[in-house]
Amino acid sequence: MVEGEEVRIGVYVCHCGINIASVVDVKKVVEEVSKVPNVVVAKDYQFMCSQPGQSMIVEDIKQHNLNRVVVAACSPRMHEPTFQKAVERGGLNPYLFEMANIREHCSWVHEKEKAAATDKAVKLIKAAIAKVRLSKPLKVERVKVIPRALVIGGGIAGIRASLDIANAGFEVHLVETRPSIGGNMARLDKTFPTLDCSQCILTPLMVEVSKHPNVTLHTYTDVVSIDGSVGSFKVKLLKKPRYVDESKCTGCGTCVLKCPWTAPSEFDLGLGKRKAIYFEFPQAVPLIPVIDTEHCMYFQKGTCRACERFCPTKAIDFNQKPKEVELEVGAIILATGYALYDVAKAMPEYGYRKYKDVITGLELERLVSATGPTKGQILRPSDGKEPKKVAIILCVGSRDEKHLRYCCRFGCVAGIKHAYYVVSHIPDAEVYVCYRDIRTFGKGYEEFYERIRNYENVRFIRGSPMEILQDADGSLYFDVFDANTNRVVTLRPDLVVLETGVVPHPTFKEVAKLLKCAIGPDGFALELHPKLRPTETSVDGVFLAGAVQGPKDIPDTVAQAGAAASSAIALMSKGYVETVPYVSSINEDLCSGCGVCEPLCAFDAISLVEKDGGKKVAKVDVSKCKGCGVCAAACPSGAAQQLGFTDEQILAMVRSLAR
Amino acid sequence: MKCSSGCTAAKVVDRYRPHEIVALVKAGYSEELINSDVIWACSVCLKCTEYCPQRVSPFEVVMALRNEAVSRGIAPPKGFVEMAKSVLRVGYIQEPMYTMTKDFEEVSRKELGLPEMPKPRDFEKFRQHVLLVGFERLKEIAQA
Numbered sequence: 001m002v003e004g005e006e007v008r009i010g011v012y013v014c015h016c017g018i019n020i021a022s023v024v025d026v027k028k029v030v031e032e033v034s035k036v037p038n039v040v041v042a043k044d045y046q047f048m049c050s051q052p053g054q055s056m057i058v059e060d061i062k063q064h065n066l067n068r069v070v071v072a073a074c075s076p077r078m079h080e081p082t083f084q085k086a087v088e089r090g091g092l093n094p095y096l097f098e099m100a101n102i103r104e105h106c107s108w109v110h111e112k113e114k115a116a117a118t119d120k121a122v123k124l125i126k127a128a129i130a131k132v133r134l135s136k137p138l139k140v141e142r143v144k145v146i147p148r149a150l151v152i153g154g155g156i157a158g159i160r161a162s163l164d165i166a167n168a169g170f171e172v173h174l175v176e177t178r179p180s181i182g183g184n185m186a187r188l189d190k191t192f193p194t195l196d197c198s199q200c201i202l203t204p205l206m207v208e209v210s211k212h213p214n215v216t217l218h219t220y221t222d223v224v225s226i227d228g229s230v231g232s233f234k235v236k237l238l239k240k241p242r243y244v245d246e247s248k249c250t251g252c253g254t255c256v257l258k259c260p261w262t263a264p265s266e267f268d269l270g271l272g273k274r275k276a277i278y279f280e281f282p283q284a285v286p287l288i289p290v291i292d293t294e295h296c297m298y299f300q301k302g303t304c305r306a307c308e309r310f311c312p313t314k315a316i317d318f319n320q321k322p323k324e325v326e327l328e329v330g331a332i333i334l335a336t337g338y339a340l341y342d343v344a345k346a347m348p349e350y351g352y353r354k355y356k357d358v359i360t361g362l363e364l365e366r367l368v369s370a371t372g373p374t375k376g377q378i379l380r381p382s383d384g385k386e387p388k389k390v391a392i393i394l395c396v397g398s399r400d401e402k403h404l405r406y407c408c409r410f411g412c413v414a415g416i417k418h419a420y421y422v423v424s425h426i427p428d429a430e431v432y433v434c435y436r437d438i439r440t441f442g443k444g445y446e447e448f449y450e451r452i453r454n455y456e457n458v459r460f461i462r463g464s465p466m467e468i469l470q471d472a473d474g475s476l477y478f479d480v481f482d483a484n485t486n487r488v489v490t491l492r493p494d495l496v497v498l499e500t501g502v503v504p505h506p507t508f509k510e511v512a513k514l515l516k517c518a519i520g521p522d523g524f525a526l527e528l529h530p531k532l533r534p535t536e537t538s539v540d541g542v543f544l545a546g547a548v549q550g551p552k553d554i555p556d557t558v559a560q561a562g563a564a565a566s567s568a569i570a571l572m573s574k575g576y577v578e579t580v581p582y583v584s585s586i587n588e589d590l591c592s593g594c595g596v597c598e599p600l601c602a603f604d605a606i607s608l609v610e611k612d613g614g615k616k617v618a619k620v621d622v623s624k625c626k627g628c629g630v631c632a633a634a635c636p637s638g639a640a641q642q643l644g645f646t647d648e649q650i651l652a653m654v655r656s657l658a659r
Numbered sequence: 660m661k662c663s664s665g666c667t668a669a670k671v672v673d674r675y676r677p678h679e680i681v682a683l684v685k686a687g688y689s690e691e692l693i694n695s696d697v698i699w700a701c702s703v704c705l706k707c708t709e710y711c712p713q714r715v716s717p718f719e720v721v722m723a724l725r726n727e728a729v730s731r732g733i734a735p736p737k738g739f740v741e742m743a744k745s746v747l748r749v750g751y752i753q754e755p756m757y758t759m760t761k762d763f764e765e766v767s768r769k770e771l772g773l774p775e776m777p778k779p780r781d782f783e784k785f786r787q788h789v790l791l792v793g794f795e796r797l798k799e800i801a802q803a
Contacts, residue, residue: 349710400712436660436712466665466710481663481676488669 014073061090093137153335155183157546164565180284193448230541248315251287255307272373387494397501590639662707677717
């Protein structure tokens with residue numbers, strides 16, 4: 001539109017089926033708002049977002065020569081882009097459009113006050129009209145997308161996403177904080193419900209991703225900073241020293257054999273030992289050992305150097321330093337996974353860590369694994385004997401208002417699988433599975449439950465114990481109320497397996513801080529929309545794969561990893577992104593150079609620059625500005641304005657609402 | 660149903676299941692419970708309140724049912740009234756004298772080298788407070 005041109009507004013009131021119309025009197029609203037100056041047309045329609053609804057706007061713009069549009073419907077988070085596109089099709093700048101939320105902000109919350117809700121709808125629309133009247137066309141810029149992706153987390157989610165992106169022809173950098181990729185899946189012996197060997201299906205992918213020409217692996221590496229935004233993120237990685245020269249090491253393992261010092265194995269969750277120089281696990285990728293300086297005698301006392309002496313390729317390098325790696329990437333995939341809930345600390349009533357024979361499900365996986373501390377035998381930790389009576393307790397910490405409110409989504413089927421482990425390894429053992437509900441929702445899970453339920457020596461008890469106690473002779477016992485028999489039974493198991501709840505991996509919190517991406521109330525990454533945009537985050541160009549978004553089993557994790565990869569591929573194939581024009585703008589004539597805004601900007605987008613004549617003024621880097629509006633709110637002289645939300649516009653809305 | 664798994668009273672009173680009391684109240688069977696002596700089995704250990712994963716407090720539900728019963732003049736079981744009387748008389752639910760050892764030997768606190776049980780310092784004040792919360796009413800109902 002041309003400056004000084006007459007403002008001609010079209011207002012469209014949506015019924016949203018009956019979501020709005022059953023509470024708000026839409027006909028009356030249309031009648032009221034059509035009286036407002038500059039409103040040329042006002043209409044209501046059952047579904048404004050539908051094809052005919054949108055066409056109505058396009059036609060009216062042409063027919064009535066409209067230069068502003070207001071749609072009163074749902075939240076702009078839902079349909080603002082839909083209507084902006086319609087307005088654009090009608091030939092208008094999409095920012096000469098305003099949305100009034102009369103669903104979430106009105107009909108849904110005032111269901112029982114119909115007259116008042118109608119009044120409020122009119123007020124909200126009048127405020128939107130007051131704002132749109134002062135709108136100016138805004139320009140969208142295109143920014144190039146660097147065709148390279150960063151994947152954070154080398155578990156099954158990160159591996160799958162990396163492979164998908166690499167296979168599409170894009171460069172991928174896969175970062176893992178541990179010395180080997182593989183994640184939690186590498187710890188499992190078998191995967192439910194098919195009982196195929198976890199390592200057998202995972203290790204080929206680990207090798208494939210490490211050998212892929214498009215993939216660069218950064219193991220034993222942390223992400224230390226992330227700047228920039230979608231299309232061009234600047235990332236700094238810190239490669240921790242392994243004290244082994246990766247270019248010389250052949251992975252022969254002589255150093256590990258010769259090392260005389262031991263420490264608890266992280267991979268075996270402390271159940272077994274490893275050397276001070278160690279491979280994370282036998283199938284580690286890359287197959288390069290690491291020196292744990294805390295347990296290495298050379299680092300502690302300055303003597304030993306056995307590994308260095310015996311290494312046939314002279315690969316040991318005690319002077320290795322942390323190495324910084326800088327990267328520029330267009331897209332980021334978060335695949336940081338999960339950790340187990342700290343049951344030892346949060347639920348002392350179950351005696352985990354207090355009683356040796358109370359273990360977690362993940363620890364049982366290590367006992368059953370052929371490469372684990374017992375070489376695949378189920379032996380209880382206290383005396384190394386084979387347990388004849390095993391209790392498996394589900395929902396430990398999960399679905400609990402005092403602990404984790406959510407379901408862990410794999411504990412039930414994992415518990416059923418663990419019952420199978422016991423009876424297949426110790427045929428004369430009795431297994432008791434204590435459950436609150438059995439949730440076997442995945443494909444083939446119910447059939448698997450059915451199969452295990454039919455074992456004579458596996459009993460399902462419908463109830464959870466309150467506490468696990470120890471008798472004078474050291475044996476464990478607990479009471480559990482079984483709803484199926486209406487009896488309190490006392491169990492004296494040799495081994496107790498806790499199917500513990502899961503929490504986001506601690507690295508997620510740090511990465512989320514670097515990215516400033518939204519975290520949900522349960523601590524997991526918040527997706528943009530729980531149903532329609534489950535892999536996207538509040539930060540453009542950052543996608544989610546696997547348990548970082550919420551607890552997930554392997555099939556769901558792999559599916560989401562594929563979805564996240566395809567979102568990243570779509571972004572990089574397109575090659576550019578359009579910036580949101582709601583950025584901050586400084587009126588240099590008003591700016592006094594006080595600098596209040598500079599430290600407040602969370603995105604480092606504002607700096608003070610010197611103008612000719614020595615006057616200092618704030619300057620906005622629009623590529624960094626996210627349009628949060630903090631500077632505009634803080635500026636004492638009104639020099640900082642957020643485009644699309646200027647003080648003038650906000651005050652016009654306030655005046656309209658206060659009338 | 661962690662409450663019923665760990666309930667102190669349920670270990671000795673088969674009919675008493677805290678989860679069942681809550682479920683019955685929710686389903687509208689409060690009248691039945693108010694007239695039943697099962698609500699007097701709770702030993703007020705509060706483990707149910709402590710461990711309930713849904714932040715339900717069966718203990719509080721039971722107490723509400725008991726108060727309702729008393730306010731309507733429904734007599735609690737004899738044993739409970741005896742306990743109440745004992746509290747008014749000596750400050751304890753029963754006079755601590757002898758205890759049974761693992762070998763079924765009866766021993767006194769003195770023989771075990773235990774100090775004498777402390778009594779309420781100001782017994783009359785203690786009685787007044789106990790009466791304030793409606794203990795006397797229990798006795799009256801039982802006698803009527």
